[in-house]
Amino acid sequence: MGSFLRKQPSFLLILLILHLGAREARALSSDGEALLAFKKAVTTSDGIFLNWREQDVDPCNWKGVGCDSHTKRVVYLILANHKLVGPIPPEIGRLNQLQALSLQGNSLYGSLPPELGNCTKLQQLYLQGNYLSGHIPSEFGDLVELGTLDLSSNTLSGSIPPSLDKLAKLTSFFIGNRGLCGKQINSVCKDALQSPSNGPLPPSADDFINRRNGKNSTRLVISAVATVGALLLVALMCFWGCFLYKNFGKKDIHGFRVELCGGSSIVMFHGDLPYSTKEILKKLETMDDENIIGVGGFGTVYKLAMDDGNVFALKRIMKTNEGLGQFFDRELEILGSVKHRYLVNLRGYCNSPSSKLLIYDYLPGGNLDEVLHEKSEQLDWDARINIILGAAKGLAYLHHDCSPRIIHRDIKSSNILLDGNFEARVSDFGLAKLLEDDKSHITTIVAGTFGYLAPEYMQSGRATEKTDVYSFGVLLLEILSGKRPTDASFIEKGLNIVGWLNFLVGENREREIVDPYCEGVQIETLDALLSLAKQCVSSLPEERPTMHRVVQMLESDVITPCPSDFYDSE
Known part of the structure; x- marks a missing residue:
C-alpha cells in the first residue's frame, strides 16, 4: 500500500482536496457567523440561543431566525423580550439581506452600531425598551427600504440625523429619550440656537456630519470605553455567579458544620448580640438548607433562631478574594456602626474559613418585592405612602448623615x-462596594437589577448619590403601579416603567400608572408623588433632587405636616 501511494502522489492530493471541500461544504455560512458574534456579545438571555450551534451549515433553523427558502440568507431576526443583556455588535451589519430586526424589550446597552446602515433591505427595526445610549448614527439614512424605526424608551441623546428625513417610507418613534433633539420631535437642539448673526448659508449634510463628528469625537471615545466597561460588568458578573456555583454551591447541602470547623470567630458590634461566641457558633453548627429564607445577589439568607426566642437573619457571603480580609472587616465595622430607624441593623458577623456570615435583625414582614408582586393581600394607599417615606428616610440618612457617606448602589424592592x-x-x-473590584469598578449587581439602574451608571459603572436617587424614583413608580420595572405589560409596548411614565406624561394621562387594585388612593398625594418620581428619574443627574430634599418634599406635599423624625436613630 505504501509503495502504491509513493507511485501515486496525486492520490493524496485528491484526498486532501476532497477533505477540504467537504469541510468547506459543512462550514457555517457568513450570516451564521455574524449571528454567533451577536450571541457572543450577549452575556445573559433566557436560553433562546441553546440551538444556535457552530457546526450547523446555516442558521435557518435557529430560534428567532428566518431565512429565504432559496438563498438561505437571513431575512429576519426576532429576539424581542428574551432578557438579552449586552451590546449590539457591529457584526450585525453583515446581515445585508435582513428585512426585519426585532430586539425590543431586552436590556441591551451601549451605542447603536453604524454598521446597521449596511442592511439596506431592512424594512422594520424595533429597538425600543432597552438601555441603548449615545447618538443615532447618520448611516441609518442609508436604509432606503426602512418603513418602521422604533427607538423609544432608551437613553439616546444628541440630534436626530437629518439623513433620516430622506427616507420616504419611514415612520419613526423616539419617545422616552429625553436627551434627543431635532425637528422630527419638535425639539430645538442647543447647537441650532448658536447660529452666527450674519446669517451664512446653511451647511450641507456632509458639512453637518463632519462638524458634528469633530465636536463629538471625545464623546464617542468615552462612549466606546463605557460600552467596554459595561460589557465587562455583565461578563464578570456572570463569571462570578458561575464560579460560586461551581466551587461552593454543592457545599450548601452540608450546612455550616464543615465551614465552622477550625478557625471561626464572632465579631459583635457595640454589644448588639447578647450571646457568647460559643452560644452563637453552637447554634450555627445546627443550621442547614431548611433554614434558608431567601437567596439574593449577594448571597444566601438563613433564619437564625436563638434559644431565648430571638430571631436573626444570617446572610452568607462567599470569600472569592483572598486579599479581601482586612478591608472587608474594616468596612463591616463601619456598616455595623450605622444605626437608624429605617435601616436594617447589622449586629455582627461570623468570620469562617470560606465565608462571611453577616448577622442582621430579622424582619417578619419579608421584602417589598414579595409583598407587592407575590402575595394576594394588596397594600392600601396609606401603607404604600408609609413605605415610600421610610425607604426615603433610610436612604437619606446613608447619603447625608453617615461619615463617610454611604452610596447604596442597589436600591430595589427586594x-x-x-x-x-x-x-x-x-x-x-x-x-x-464591599464586593467591588477597585480597579475595574465591577460589582455583583445581578441582571435583574437593570430596571432600576440610572443611564449614566449603565454607561460608566460609577455610582453616585444621584444614581441612588434614580433607583429610588423607579422604586417609587413600582410602589405606585404595583408592577415591576420590566413588567410584561410594559415590555409588550416596548417600554420599561420609566418609559411608560414618560409616554403617559406626553399624553397627559400619568395618573393611569397607579395600581387599579390599590384602595384609598388620594388624587392630591398621587399628583405630588408623580411629580417627585419624574424629578428622580430624570435622565440628567443634575436635575434629580437629593434624598434629603426628597424627604422634605414627601413630608410637605404628601404627608400631613408634622415634626420630622429624619434624624431619629432609635
Missing part, C-alpha cells in the same frame, strides 16, 4: 424589608 407593621427598612447598604 432590598426594602418590612417589619410586622409594614414599616420599611433599607437593607444591603454598603455590600455592593
Whole structure:
C-alpha cells in the first residue's frame, strides 16, 4: 500500500482536496457567523440561543431566525423580550439581506452600531425598551427600504440625523429619550440656537456630519470605553455567579458544620448580640438548607433562631478574594456602626474559613418585592405612602448623615424589608462596594437589577448619590403601579416603567400608572408623588433632587405636616 501511494502522489492530493471541500461544504455560512458574534456579545438571555450551534451549515433553523427558502440568507431576526443583556455588535451589519430586526424589550446597552446602515433591505427595526445610549448614527439614512424605526424608551441623546428625513417610507418613534433633539420631535437642539448673526448659508449634510463628528469625537471615545466597561460588568458578573456555583454551591447541602470547623470567630458590634461566641457558633453548627429564607445577589439568607426566642437573619457571603480580609472587616465595622430607624441593623458577623456570615435583625414582614408582586393581600394607599417615606428616610440618612457617606448602589424592592407593621427598612447598604473590584469598578449587581439602574451608571459603572436617587424614583413608580420595572405589560409596548411614565406624561394621562387594585388612593398625594418620581428619574443627574430634599418634599406635599423624625436613630 505504501509503495502504491509513493507511485501515486496525486492520490493524496485528491484526498486532501476532497477533505477540504467537504469541510468547506459543512462550514457555517457568513450570516451564521455574524449571528454567533451577536450571541457572543450577549452575556445573559433566557436560553433562546441553546440551538444556535457552530457546526450547523446555516442558521435557518435557529430560534428567532428566518431565512429565504432559496438563498438561505437571513431575512429576519426576532429576539424581542428574551432578557438579552449586552451590546449590539457591529457584526450585525453583515446581515445585508435582513428585512426585519426585532430586539425590543431586552436590556441591551451601549451605542447603536453604524454598521446597521449596511442592511439596506431592512424594512422594520424595533429597538425600543432597552438601555441603548449615545447618538443615532447618520448611516441609518442609508436604509432606503426602512418603513418602521422604533427607538423609544432608551437613553439616546444628541440630534436626530437629518439623513433620516430622506427616507420616504419611514415612520419613526423616539419617545422616552429625553436627551434627543431635532425637528422630527419638535425639539430645538442647543447647537441650532448658536447660529452666527450674519446669517451664512446653511451647511450641507456632509458639512453637518463632519462638524458634528469633530465636536463629538471625545464623546464617542468615552462612549466606546463605557460600552467596554459595561460589557465587562455583565461578563464578570456572570463569571462570578458561575464560579460560586461551581466551587461552593454543592457545599450548601452540608450546612455550616464543615465551614465552622477550625478557625471561626464572632465579631459583635457595640454589644448588639447578647450571646457568647460559643452560644452563637453552637447554634450555627445546627443550621442547614431548611433554614434558608431567601437567596439574593449577594448571597444566601438563613433564619437564625436563638434559644431565648430571638430571631436573626444570617446572610452568607462567599470569600472569592483572598486579599479581601482586612478591608472587608474594616468596612463591616463601619456598616455595623450605622444605626437608624429605617435601616436594617447589622449586629455582627461570623468570620469562617470560606465565608462571611453577616448577622442582621430579622424582619417578619419579608421584602417589598414579595409583598407587592407575590402575595394576594394588596397594600392600601396609606401603607404604600408609609413605605415610600421610610425607604426615603433610610436612604437619606446613608447619603447625608453617615461619615463617610454611604452610596447604596442597589436600591430595589427586594432590598426594602418590612417589619410586622409594614414599616420599611433599607437593607444591603454598603455590600455592593464591599464586593467591588477597585480597579475595574465591577460589582455583583445581578441582571435583574437593570430596571432600576440610572443611564449614566449603565454607561460608566460609577455610582453616585444621584444614581441612588434614580433607583429610588423607579422604586417609587413600582410602589405606585404595583408592577415591576420590566413588567410584561410594559415590555409588550416596548417600554420599561420609566418609559411608560414618560409616554403617559406626553399624553397627559400619568395618573393611569397607579395600581387599579390599590384602595384609598388620594388624587392630591398621587399628583405630588408623580411629580417627585419624574424629578428622580430624570435622565440628567443634575436635575434629580437629593434624598434629603426628597424627604422634605414627601413630608410637605404628601404627608400631613408634622415634626420630622429624619434624624431619629432609635
